[in-house]
Amino acid sequence: MFVDEANIVIQSGKGGNGCVSFRREKYIPNGGPDGGDGGKGGDVVFVAVHDVNTLSDFRSRKMFKAENGRDGGGNRCSGRKGEDLIIKVPVGTIIREAESNLVIVDMAKLGQREVILNGGKGGKGNQHYATSTMQIPQYAQKGQEGKSLTVKLELKVLADVGLLGYPNAGKSTFLSRVSNAKPKIASYPFTTLSPQLGVVELSYGKTLVIADIPGLIDGAAEGVGLGHEFLKHLERTRVLIHLVDTAGTDGRDPIEDIENINRELALYSDQLATLPQVIGANKMDLPDSEIFYEELKSYCEEKGYPLFPISAATGEGVKQLLNQVVQIRDTLEPEPVVFEREFFVENSSPEEEGDGIHVDQIAPHTFVISGVPVDKMLGYTNLESEKGFDFFQKFMRDRGVIERLEAMGVEEGDTVQVGDIAFEFYH
Numbered sequence: 174m175f176v177d178e179a180n181i182v183i184q185s186g187k188g189g190n191g192c193v194s195f196r197r198e199k200y201i202p203n204g205g206p207d208g209g210d211g212g213k214g215g216d217v218v219f220v221a222v223h224d225v226n227t228l229s230d231f232r233s234r235k236m237f238k239a240e241n242g243r244d245g246g247g248n249r250c251s252g253r254k255g256e257d258l259i260i261k262v263p264v265g266t267i268i269r270e271a272e273s274n275l276v277i278v279d280m281a282k283l284g285q286r287e288v289i290l291n292g293g294k295g296g297k298g299n300q301h302y303a304t305s306t307m308q309i310p311q312y313a314q315k316g317q318e319g320k321s322l323t324v325k326l327e328l329k330v331l332a333d334v335g336l337l338g339y340p341n342a343g344k345s346t347f348l349s350r351v352s353n354a355k356p357k358i359a360s361y362p363f364t365t366l367s368p369q370l371g372v373v374e375l376s377y378g379k380t381l382v383i384a385d386i387p388g389l390i391d392g393a394a395e396g397v398g399l400g401h402e403f404l405k406h407l408e409r410t411r412v413l414i415h416l417v418d419t420a421g422t423d424g425r426d427p428i429e430d431i432e433n434i435n436r437e438l439a440l441y442s443d444q445l446a447t448l449p450q451v452i453g454a455n456k457m458d459l460p461d462s463e464i465f466y467e468e469l470k471s472y473c474e475e476k477g478y479p480l481f482p483i484s485a486a487t488g489e490g491v492k493q494l495l496n497q498v499v500q501i502r503d504t505l506e507p508e509p510v511v512f513e514r515e516f517f518v519e520n521s522s523p524e525e526e527g528d529g530i531h532v533d534q535i536a537p538h539t540f541v542i543s544g545v546p547v548d549k550m551l552g553y554t555n556l557e558s559e560k561g562f563d564f565f566q567k568f569m570r571d572r573g574v575i576e577r578l579e580a581m582g583v584e585e586g587d588t589v590q591v592g593d594i595a596f597e598f599y600h
Contacts, residue, residue: 177328179231180271186214186239186255188293188316194247207249208299211316214292215239215255221264221280228326242316245298255292265331267512271323275516289518293317302541302590312535330370332384333502335407338416339430341423343455347416347485348385379499404441409510412501413450419466420459427465428472449501451479453494458484532577538587542574551592
């Protein structure tokens with residue numbers, strides 16, 4: 174079964190906890206802290222591949238979770254990083270945030286690799302918290318939680334050319350003749366339920382990727398039948414081949430068919446309505462086709478559509494039609510339509526939400542200040558300079574850290590550790 178939409182829940186791995194441990198060796202009775210850091214949790218990574226062409230694997234499995242990082246150990250041993258979760262999707266898959274339907278990333282290129290959720294950071298072991306006044310720290314940092322997100326996967330096929338036409342217009346026969354695709358061919362009034370992709374290799378080195386879009390019915394743009402599911406596959410194409418049954422074998426009027434399908438395109442998207450079209454007057458090898466063709470020719474001249482009399486069954490006129498499509502394609506932008514990012518995943522852990530700064534009391538008269546904003550501040554601040562130290566104190570006041578320490582009962586002379594540096598607290 175062809176599936177081109179699926180909702181799944183993804184979750185990155187939790188970071189491993191830091192370890193509380195002390196060096197214990199013969200003849201060294203009072204060894205210092207040697208607790209190792211926890212390992213980082215695994216990331217959730219999407220990769221665009223060519224050997225998967227449907228989202229059917231996501232129908233039965235809805236939860237995808239990366240591995241947690243391992244806890245740190247003694248003797249300064251760091252925990253192992255959690256394995257990243259690699260999720261393979263077909264080229265052309267758009268990943269959206271499920272609730273808002275906004276685009277997170279468009280997997281439009283073969284081999285494209287995108288980290289959607291970062292794993293939680295591993296916690297620091299107690300080796301980082303030893304100070305002159307706290308030589309046996311009984312505190313280690315917990316690993317950060319992973320992040321969870323519900324995403325919608327939506328496949329829009331990548332093709333230069335969209336092949337349009339009512340059922341029995343001869344699209345499957347046309348695609349099988351010009352490309353390596355092997356669609357089922359039969360005379361029945363029902364449409365195939367999945368887009369068929371075919372690569373056309375022309376004698377002068379040019380190639381075309383053609384998508385046979387399943388036959389549309391009236392009301393498709395309003396979602397009647399599977400209208401929306403089919404129409405969206407045209408959004409990346411740059412040229413449309415519109416096949417009509419010129420012989421009227423099912424009692425259909427080829428001009429009316431063109432009008433109906435173009436109406437559905439316009440109702441669904443203004444962009445689709447403006448795509449260049451080449452009309453293939455198919456089944457010219459059958460009786461009575463000349464009667465319909467003359468009227469169709471006048472119509473196309475009036476509308477400005479290039480018209481080619483063809484027979485998908487015999488191959489008559491097909492090469493000329495493809496040459497015209499290549500010429501049109503080559504005058505347009507070479508890159509396929511790529512949907513721009515609209516939603517930016519917040520990859521901080523729940524522990525980092527808010528101001529992102531943690532204030533912990535790890536022992537009597539000993540406090541630890543940690544968090545991503547603190548680490549960043551220490552990275553660009555020279556605490557040995559008067560100006561840098563003034564900036565550091567202002568940062569702590571502006572972020573409410575001093576106020577939080579006072580609320581926790583800090584006293585003058587208490588030890589406050591920020592990163593790897595220990596300070597004595599004074600008002």
